[in-house]
Structures are given as C-alpha cells and as structure tokens.
Amino acid sequence: MRWRKTKAGEAPAAPRSTRSRMLIAAVTGAIGVFAFAPFGWWPLQIIALALLTYQALRADSVRAAALVGWAFGFGWCAAGFHWLYVAIHRFGGMPAPLAAVSIALLAAAMALYAAGAMGATAWLRKRWPLPLPAATLLVLPACWAAFEMLRGWLFTGFPWVTAGYAHNTSPLAGYAPLLGVYGISWLAAVTAGALPLLMHPFRYKAIALVAAIWVGGFGLGRVEWTAPSGQPLSVRLVQGNVALENKFDIQHIGNTLRMYQQVVTSAPADLIAIPETGVPLFPSQLPPGYLDTYGQFARRTGSHIVLGMPMTNGPEYSNSVLGLPPSLAAHTYRYDKHHLVPFGEFIPTGFRWFTNLMQIPLGDQTRGATIQAPFPVKDQKVLPNICYENVFGEEIAEQISLTGATVMLNVSELAWYGESIAIPQHLQMSQMRALETGRPMLSATNTGATVVISPRGEVVHSLPLRQAGVLSATVQGMSGDTPYIKLQNKLFLALAALAIAGAWLWSRKPRG
Structure with missing residues (x-):
C-alpha cells in the first residue's frame, strides 16, 4: 500500500x-x-x-x-x-x-x-x-x-x-x-x-x-491500587558526597568511616541508610569496635541502620547491605546484590582481558539469592535493592509479591558517572518502580540523587546533587498488589x- x-x-x-x-x-x-x-x-x-x-x-x-x-x-x-x-x-x-x-x-x-x-x-x-x-x-x-x-x-x-x-x-x-x-x-x-x-x-x-x-x-x-499499611516511618538518608578518587584510597578511608559514623549517630530515626559501599571495607578490615558503635546507637535510640558495604562469603565477596536492628534478640540483616553489572561487578566468560584494562575495585562479585527477605523496620517491611537492580521492574515486583514488602530502598554509588545524564535517568527508573508497585521508593546515594519517591512516582523530598547532607522525611508504607506485582x-x-x-x-x- x-x-x-x-x-x-x-x-x-x-x-x-x-x-x-x-x-x-x-x-x-x-x-x-x-x-x-x-x-x-x-x-x-x-x-x-x-x-x-x-x-x-x-x-x-x-x-x-x-x-x-x-x-x-x-x-x-x-x-x-x-x-x-x-x-x-x-x-x-x-x-x-x-x-x-x-x-x-x-x-x-x-x-x-x-x-x-x-x-x-x-x-x-x-x-x-x-x-x-x-x-x-x-x-x-x-x-x-x-x-x-x-x-x-x-x-x-x-x-x-x-x-x-x-x-x-x-x-x-x-x-x-x-x-x-x-x-x-x-x-x-x-x-x-x-x-x-x-x-x-x-x-x-x-x-x-x-x-x-x-x-x-x-x-x-x-x-x-495500594493502601497505607502500618505506621509511617521516620527516615534519614545520608548523602556522603565522597570523591570517588578517594573512596578506596587507604589514605582517605579513615576519614570516610568517621564521617558516616558521626552523621549516622548524630540523630535517631526509625530507618537510617547510607549509600552503596559507603563503608568501603570488609568487616574484617574495619577498625576494632567500628560496627559495634552503630549497633549500640541502634539499641539506645530504637533506630534501624542500613550500611552499604562489601561482605565476604568465605573466599568470595558480595555487594551487600548490612541491617542493624535495635534489639539484641533480632538477627543482623543482610541483603546481597543479585543482579550484577557485567564488567563492573562480574566478568563475563572470555572477557577478563577487557576488565583487566580497567582499575575498578570489587569487580568480580558473587550473586545473592533472587528472592531475599525484607528488613523488618517496626511494622514495615523494607526491601533493599542496590544501584543497577532498580532497572529490573519484573524482579522487584516478584520480590514484593513473594515477601509482602511495603517500602523499597535503593542504595547506590552513582559517582562513577560524573555529572552525566545517568543520574536523572536512574532516578526516572526508580520513579517507574514506584508507579508499577504502588510503593514508596527511598534512594540513598553518595553524590545524588538522594530522594523519597511517593507511590505515585513523584519525588516528594530530595537533596541537592553533589553536596553532602542528610535527607530527613516521614514515609508511609503501602500494602496490596497492583496487577503488575501479580503478573509482572x-x-x-x-x-x-x-x-x-x-x-x-x-x-x-x-x-x-
């Protein structure tokens, strides 16, 4: 025709x-x-x-x-x-x-x-x-x-x-x-x-x-599509603004550890989160008593603390978040990233020569389980995802369907992409995840965008890009399944x- x-x-x-x-x-x-x-x-x-x-x-x-x-x-x-x-x-x-x-x-x-x-x-x-x-x-x-x-x-x-x-x-x-x-x-x-x-x-x-x-x-x-569930949470999302050139430099790591420790323990909240690999060392490499300081603060104030940090699995390691509850009776929470970035977090077969041309730390990780339990925070269930994982809506929807999570939390390190359009594009994807699931999305990043997104996909609270700060807000968890949660x-x-x-x-x- x-x-x-x-x-x-x-x-x-x-x-x-x-x-x-x-x-x-x-x-x-x-x-x-x-x-x-x-x-x-x-x-x-x-x-x-x-x-x-x-x-x-x-x-x-x-x-x-x-x-x-x-x-x-x-x-x-x-x-x-x-x-x-x-x-x-x-x-x-x-x-x-x-x-x-x-x-x-x-x-x-x-x-x-x-x-x-x-x-x-x-x-x-x-x-x-x-x-x-x-x-x-x-x-x-x-x-x-x-x-x-x-x-x-x-x-x-x-x-x-x-x-x-x-x-x-x-x-x-x-x-x-x-x-x-x-x-x-x-x-x-x-x-x-x-x-x-x-x-x-x-x-x-x-x-x-x-x-x-x-x-x-x-x-x-x-x-x-969804309805409020439980009581609102007070949250504090920390944006450290640590220069990527210094983040894994042994001469600067001490300053980074002290900064996050001081900021996190400066005020209580139901949920306090720092970015992906905000703590850039394995637990065994940390100064004696470092994690105990967070745990003591959590127990003293009733806060739940989420630390982005690498964790070991025997000889292997993963990109993880560690959740410290306020009760000694509760288990320490751990979430391991399962959808890894090719070349940045895992090496595809036959491409080690390519990744050897770059100097990217923590570049050959192990995957976590596809379905992992949320972090219980009072009467809410907070489901973490790490950086690139928020791009995969069907995976997040399936996790919510099987776990009943009421709040999503993304921790990211986006300083890798400088001042480019990657940061607002990543935020746009987080907004789509909130729209698909009818749940709020919290995002704690090193340099931005650190935000609170409503279940309708709107950015309701945010910090300026590339500035250190703490985003304090109140967030209402949501329950109920959208059709997308049920069917992906x-x-x-x-x-x-x-x-x-x-x-x-x-x-x-x-x-x-």
Missing part, C-alpha cells in the same frame, strides 16, 4: 536509498534521548518512533527495514548511555580511544534488538500480507516492545533507555501498575504508529484508538500476542 499518491502527470519521486534512511533513523534515534530525564520532552519520543515506523516500513526489503531499525537503535543507545565513557575512562582508567570504541560496540550490539523489531515487522507484513494500519498499529508496536523486553533479559539484560521510561510523567504512566514499563513502550509505539496514518483512510479509527489509550491512561492514573510482564505479553493475532486475522479478511 502506498503512503502517498502522485498527482496526474507528475513523475514519481525517486525512492530513498537504504543508506539515507539509515542516516535519518540514526539521527532521529539520537535525538530521542531528549525524551528522557533530565530533559523530559516525552512527546519527542513518540515523534521519533513515528519517524522510525515511516522509514522502516518504506524500506524496500526485510533486510533494509532491519538496517534502518539498527541505525535507529544505534543512535538511540549511543546517546542514551554515552555516560558509560566516564566510568570506564575517567574512573576505570581505560585509554580514551578504546573507551570510545567500547561504547560504540555496546551501542551497536544493543541496536540489534531494534533491528530485530523492524525486521520482524517487515517480514510479517510481507508474509501475510498486512494492510498498512495493521502493520503500524498492531505488529510494529508489539515487536518493538517485545524486543525491548528481550534487551532487558538476554545475557542478564541491559534495559537502559527503554522507551516507556520517558512517560513516567505523561498520561501513559497510568498504565504502569497494569503493564509495567514495557507495556507503556508498547502503547507509546501504538501512538507513534498512528501518526503516519493521518493521510490514510483509516486515520479516524487510528485517532479514536489513540484517544482511547490516552484517556484511559489519564483515568487509570487516578486509581489507588505476563499481561503485556498476552496483549502483544493478541495484537499479532489480530493482525493475522486482519490479513485474512477479504478486500473489496
């Missing part, structure tokens, strides 16, 4: 080459980064996906469509996580040219998922064959979101700049408690697929579909499968 008609007597325009389509797609994908935090221009993301839809479905072959998708994905990913350069060059010590090549190769690999989505769409459209509205409204959105989900799972996953995150403040955020971030990606792609149909006879139905989606999101955003991504996948089935049925209809 043609996208436009030529006037009588008018020579048809020469078809655009695949290379030119790829160039347009790459630039469009790169511009799409402005849809995410800290910029937040979410309509731009829908426009970018609409341009991708147009360029991919105008390509003259399945291979060409896949190449267009790859180019878009490369621009999208290279712009979306270029900040990794800061970690591996400035702090990891890798030579600048090799660091730049590494980021480009990673973006090229992640772009294969977008290539798969566009190639699958073009293949299905050719095989069945599909009318244009079926391709843009049913097949392409389902393929796009499904391949995004695959990117977040395969080879441990890297779901950074998933399209749905751009909509944590748009009306589509109302679907987060039902469909999660990938479901929002799907609905955003449906909206984008309607734009190329504005000059098509199907345009009024497409507009009606999009209007229903967005009005539905607006209405769902007003539904209270199953509902989205079922609806995406129905969309594909609907497209097939559409292709079987007789055409008059």
Whole structure:
C-alpha cells in the first residue's frame, strides 16, 4: 500500500536509498534521548518512533527495514548511555580511544534488538500480507516492545533507555501498575504508529484508538491500587558526597568511616541508610569496635541502620547491605546484590582481558539469592535493592509479591558517572518502580540523587546533587498488589500476542 499518491502527470519521486534512511533513523534515534530525564520532552519520543515506523516500513526489503531499525537503535543507545565513557575512562582508567570504541560496540550490539523489531515487522507484513494500519498499529508496536523486553533479559539484560521510561510523567504512566514499563513502550509505539496514518483512510479509527489509550491512561492514573499499611516511618538518608578518587584510597578511608559514623549517630530515626559501599571495607578490615558503635546507637535510640558495604562469603565477596536492628534478640540483616553489572561487578566468560584494562575495585562479585527477605523496620517491611537492580521492574515486583514488602530502598554509588545524564535517568527508573508497585521508593546515594519517591512516582523530598547532607522525611508504607506485582510482564505479553493475532486475522479478511 502506498503512503502517498502522485498527482496526474507528475513523475514519481525517486525512492530513498537504504543508506539515507539509515542516516535519518540514526539521527532521529539520537535525538530521542531528549525524551528522557533530565530533559523530559516525552512527546519527542513518540515523534521519533513515528519517524522510525515511516522509514522502516518504506524500506524496500526485510533486510533494509532491519538496517534502518539498527541505525535507529544505534543512535538511540549511543546517546542514551554515552555516560558509560566516564566510568570506564575517567574512573576505570581505560585509554580514551578504546573507551570510545567500547561504547560504540555496546551501542551497536544493543541496536540489534531494534533491528530485530523492524525486521520482524517487515517480514510479517510481507508474509501475510498486512494492510498498512495493521502493520503500524498492531505488529510494529508489539515487536518493538517485545524486543525491548528481550534487551532487558538476554545475557542478564541491559534495559537502559527503554522507551516507556520517558512517560513516567505523561498520561501513559497510568498504565504502569497494569503493564509495567514495557507495556507503556508498547502503547507509546501504538501512538507513534498512528501518526503516519493521518493521510490514510483509516486515520479516524487510528485517532479514536489513540484517544482511547490516552484517556484511559489519564483515568487509570487516578486509581489507588495500594493502601497505607502500618505506621509511617521516620527516615534519614545520608548523602556522603565522597570523591570517588578517594573512596578506596587507604589514605582517605579513615576519614570516610568517621564521617558516616558521626552523621549516622548524630540523630535517631526509625530507618537510617547510607549509600552503596559507603563503608568501603570488609568487616574484617574495619577498625576494632567500628560496627559495634552503630549497633549500640541502634539499641539506645530504637533506630534501624542500613550500611552499604562489601561482605565476604568465605573466599568470595558480595555487594551487600548490612541491617542493624535495635534489639539484641533480632538477627543482623543482610541483603546481597543479585543482579550484577557485567564488567563492573562480574566478568563475563572470555572477557577478563577487557576488565583487566580497567582499575575498578570489587569487580568480580558473587550473586545473592533472587528472592531475599525484607528488613523488618517496626511494622514495615523494607526491601533493599542496590544501584543497577532498580532497572529490573519484573524482579522487584516478584520480590514484593513473594515477601509482602511495603517500602523499597535503593542504595547506590552513582559517582562513577560524573555529572552525566545517568543520574536523572536512574532516578526516572526508580520513579517507574514506584508507579508499577504502588510503593514508596527511598534512594540513598553518595553524590545524588538522594530522594523519597511517593507511590505515585513523584519525588516528594530530595537533596541537592553533589553536596553532602542528610535527607530527613516521614514515609508511609503501602500494602496490596497492583496487577503488575501479580503478573509482572505476563499481561503485556498476552496483549502483544493478541495484537499479532489480530493482525493475522486482519490479513485474512477479504478486500473489496
């Protein structure tokens, strides 16, 4: 089916080459980064996906469509996580040219998922064959979101700049408690697929579909999926602002240990938390009586203290948090990070030579259990996650489903990424986790963003970035299951499968 008609007597325009389509797609994908935090221009993301839809479905072959998708994905990913350069060059010590090549190769690999989505769409459209509205409204959105989900799972996953995150403040955020971030990606792609149909006879139905989606999101955003549970907690979240260059330097570690000890024990609270590896030494390396000081303060004041620190497991070690309860009768709590960062926290098979090019401490860790008990704090159940783990919404939802956690706590060390867009993007992901689960999210970080996020995904308390401080707030735990907690991504996948089935049925209809 043609996208436009030529006037009588008018020579048809020469078809655009695949290379030119790829160039347009790459630039469009790169511009799409402005849809995410800290910029937040979410309509731009829908426009970018609409341009991708147009360029991919105008390509003259399945291979060409896949190449267009790859180019878009490369621009999208290279712009979306270029900040990794800061970690591996400035702090990891890798030579600048090799660091730049590494980021480009990673973006090229992640772009294969977008290539798969566009190639699958073009293949299905050719095989069945599909009318244009079926391709843009049913097949392409389902393929796009499904391949995004695959990117977040395969080879441990890297779901950074998933399209749905751009909509944590748009009306589509109302679907987060039902469909999660990938479901929002799907609905955003449906909206984008309607734009190329504005000059098509199907345009009024497409507009009606999009209007229903967005009005539905607006209405769902007003539904209270969870309810207050127990009494509110007083919390103190410590932002140490320790320079990363000094954090693991033996000459500065003593100052860091004393600083956190003084700040934590300066005032009581129901829950006091310091960042990931705020205590940068193993327990056996700490000065005598150091941890006892925290324990005595906890017992004297009724405080529950969470310390981010590495812990040993015999000859192995893990990135952990240690929870000190106020009662001698209660067990010391421990949570071990289970979703580790490739190259930064574990070494993929065959890549030790690559990690040896960097000087990243604590770089070969063991995984904790997938499901771990929350930290009991009075009548609340506080579920920790460490840094990168907040990117995996289905894992957090499953943990809440099985443990009944009422509050989420993220402890992070984001100084690895300097003053880049990684910090607001990480915060945006935490906001999505709150939306999906209907629970507050606390975030204690070294340099920011240290925040309290409401169950509606709103930042209600925060500290300035790159300044030492303590965030004091009162937080209400929540109970009850959102549909996403119960089903994780199953509902989205079922609806995406129905969309594909609907497209097939559409292709079987007789055409008059």
